[in-house]
Amino acid sequence: MPQLRLTGRGLWITVLIAPPLAFVALFIVYPIVAAFAYAFYDWQGLMRGDFVGLANFHQVLFVEPYASWTRNAFTHNIIVFFALMVLQNGVGFILAYALWRELPGARFHRVAVFLPVVLSTIIVGYLWKLFLHPLFGVVNQSLKAVGLPFLAQPWLGQDTTALWALIFANAWHMVGFPTLVFLAGMQRIPGEILDAVRMETESEWVKITKIVWPLVAPSATVVFVLLFVGAFNWFELPYIMAGLDGSPYGSTDVLGLYFYRTAFGNVSAGQQNFGLGSALAVLIFVFIAAVASVITVRLRAREIQI
Amino acid sequence: MSKTIIRMGAALGAVLITMPALSQELTFWSWRQEDRAQYEEFIGAFEAANPGITVNLETFEAANYNTILSTALAGGTGPDLMMVRAYGGLENVASAGYLMPLDTQKVPALADFAPTALAAETMRSDETIYAVPFASQTQLVIYNKTVFDDLGLEEPQTWDELVALSQAIQEAGIMPFANGTATAWQNETIVGGLTSSIIGKDFYEALKAGEADFSDPRYVEALTKLKEISAFFPEGFIGLDYPSAQQLFGSGLAAMFVGGSYELATFKTMNPEIEMGVFAAPGLAAEDEKLVALYYDGGYAANANTQHPEAALAFLNYVASLEFGQAFANTLNNVSTVPGVTFDDPLLQEISELNASSIPYMMLVDFRYGEPSGSVLLQGEVQKLMAGQTTPEAAGAAVTEGLKAWYEPFQD
Missing domain, CATH: 3.40.190.10 (Periplasmic binding protein-like II)
Incomplete structure (x- = not known):
């Protein structure tokens, strides 16, 4: 039976592994476990009360008004995920393809597409708030200038446009990221394969669907999973552009804002409930972890080794 | 410095x-x-x-x-x-x-x-x-004195006069009000600052006594008038956020700002030249008591x-x-709560006098002790009202219905 003796090599391994393990345990495992534990207690303000089992989970899922708030926020996260899948990852793929084909000005565009990704979300949020300003915003001004004044809208004030304005701003900000990942994937496709295709067909469509798309599957896995996690943890942009309440009247509310409001209160609610907040956090975490694992396994299965 | x-x-x-x-x-x-x-x-x-x-x-x-x-x-x-x-x-x-x-x-x-x-x-x-309370805040109408003087306007004594003077300001090419409602909490501020005199002390007393709720005709009337006067808010105001609204007034592009007394200091910092006045928005008739909404910070x-x-x-x-x-x-x-304090600033002095006729900022004072809070409900309903998605009657009823979740006097 092998024994880990605390001399020589064994000692070295122990000494080197212990600090990072302690670090991970203290700063990652402990907070997560603590948040899990919080969710099972009743809270009076900040004071931990009795153990209440699953009551907090029951309340956020099935008791009004929490149940409809949860549903509302969750629905918006789903909309955000699918919309960004098209507007961010879909457009990213097309941009990557265009850059890869080295259309004129590709070098300039490669920088231009990636530039917004470097900006912090705070800046992007404020920038788009200015762009969408109902009176002086560049969006409404341009629409009026080109003779389409009826299209000028109070974008962030209507339930029909507010969420889409945020989604659009997010896509503008982050589209460079999937572009870059897809581009890297495309550049790894061996030249021989492309030469072989060229003998068969001149059609770009066939080339994209039969060769490029299957061969960038590993890139797709990465951007899909990251988008999923990002879409369900979405917080900064709605917080900056719509505020904690998901203004107007909850039409931009997402799970991140809802969790924050519930756990820490906001200026207009005055109520703080760590128990319900933690229950929401646990539910969000479990949902993301479960679905992200399934997506990862599924998408991995379709990747082809070259 | x-x-x-x-x-x-x-x-x-x-x-x-x-x-x-x-x-x-x-x-x-x-x-x-x-x-x-x-x-x-x-x-x-x-x-x-x-x-x-x-x-x-x-x-x-x-x-x-x-x-x-x-x-x-x-x-x-x-x-x-x-x-x-x-x-x-x-x-x-x-x-x-x-x-x-x-x-x-x-x-x-x-x-x-x-x-x-x-x-x-x-x-x-x-x-x-x-705690030792430090300041009271008052929700009222702040106006640009220079604009009022140039147009020969006076502080309104009735709601119709407020509408007429808004019309006059608009015709002069100036925005009557600076307010926008994209920032949720601003929706409550405009209710307190514009409609307290219409809501009236009677309603608040009846509400406290458990004899009235927010579907009461007096409250619905207030929301109706609020919706009407919003015709004089900036174009696209439902998408206008709080800082933008402050800038419209601070820069002199708009003549009135419905808000809290804390705004005065902000406007002075934004534009040291600005000359401001304050008034309590009037009720429907000249003899209705003019009220502001008051709360402690x-x-x-x-x-x-x-x-x-x-x-x-x-x-x-x-x-x-x-x-x-x-x-x-x-x-x-700021309007200190310490008794006996006098104010150098004539505006603060005026506000402390206006405070004598007030009703509380009721969603803060009485309806923030449960979920959903009255504030969150009213903010959402006013936003809907402004966007044309609900009526004053339905908004009042929805606030009452939402508060039933925890506010006992509404629960029978």
Whole structure:
């Protein structure tokens, strides 16, 4: 039976592994476990009360008004995920393809597409708030200038446009990221394969669907999973552009804002409930972890080794 | 300016160095980052009068202050002295037992404070005061005096006069109101600032007595008039956020701003040239009492577990004193709650007089003790009303219905 003796090599391994393990345990495992534990207690303000089992989970899922708030926020996260899948990852793929084909000005565009990704979300949020300003915003001004004044809208004030304005701003900000990942994937496709295709067909469509798309599957896995996690943890942009309440009247509310409001209160609610907040956090975490694992396994299965 | 700060810093440093070894050091947390220099001065005056006590001020961003304070108190690292919110926000902290209970023995000056001011810092369950209230805020109409004078307009005495003068301002090519409703809490502010006189004292008393709810004709009438007057708000105002609205008024592009008395200082900073006036929005008839909506902002509290309870109490007694109240009013341009304070600034003097005829900012004062809060409900319903998605009747009914979840008088 092998024994880990605390001399020589064994000692070295122990000494080197212990600090990072302690670090991970203290700063990652402990907070997560603590948040899990919080969710099972009743809270009076900040004071931990009795153990209440699953009551907090029951309340956020099935008791009004929490149940409809949860549903509302969750629905918006789903909309955000699918919309960004098209507007961010879909457009990213097309941009990557265009850059890869080295259309004129590709070098300039490669920088231009990636530039917004470097900006912090705070800046992007404020920038788009200015762009969408109902009176002086560049969006409404341009629409009026080109003779389409009826299209000028109070974008962030209507339930029909507010969420889409945020989604659009997010896509503008982050589209460079999937572009870059897809581009890297495309550049790894061996030249021989492309030469072989060229003998068969001149059609770009066939080339994209039969060769490029299957061969960038590993890139797709990465951007899909990251988008999923990002879409369900979405917080900064709605917080900056719509505020904690998901203004107007909850039409931009997402799970991140809802969790924050519930756990820490906001200026207009005055109520703080760590128990319900933690229950929401646990539910969000479990949902993301479960679905992200399934997506990862599924998408991995379709990747082809070259 | 910076020289005074350096001098003050030097003075503070000198005080710190010469401090006896037994000195009592207190930490004091505040969310008023913009008032830091003034608070350092107040603290300097306190320290001069109380040798041996040092107060270290730390300021935090207002929006996250509640979270930071709650977390610190829960973790046992909270400050000795702190600014706390009022009403429901106070109860979050007080109910966990983190605050030192106060009474007129510990802080004798509290005996003369207005009962409504003390109520703001009292927890309902044990009827105990936990903080010395510092300022009242008033929701009313702020106007640009220069624009009014140029157009020959006077403060309106009836609602129809308000509509007529808005019309006149619009015809002169100036935006009548600066307000936008994209920022949720602004929706409540315009209800308090524009419609308090229409809502009326009777309604508030009936509401408190459990005889009326928000589907009452008086409240619905107020929402109806609010919707009508919003025709004079800026184009696309439902997408206009709070800072943009402030800029419209501060820059003189708009003639009126419905908001809290705290805006006056902001506008002065934005545009030192601006000449402002205030009025309580009128009721439907000239003989209706003109009301503003009044509330208290917050208070100064001590930590129940402080190492230096006497020193902390000495500080609370200082902030309850007329000397402090007067300095607070003069340097911070806020309506101090300390009784007997007079105001250099004529506008503040006028506001403190307008406060005599007021109803409370009721969603804050009475309806923030459960989920969903009256504030969140009213904000959402007013936003819908402004976007044409609901009617005043339906909005009033929806607020009542939502509050039924926890507000017992509505539950039968």
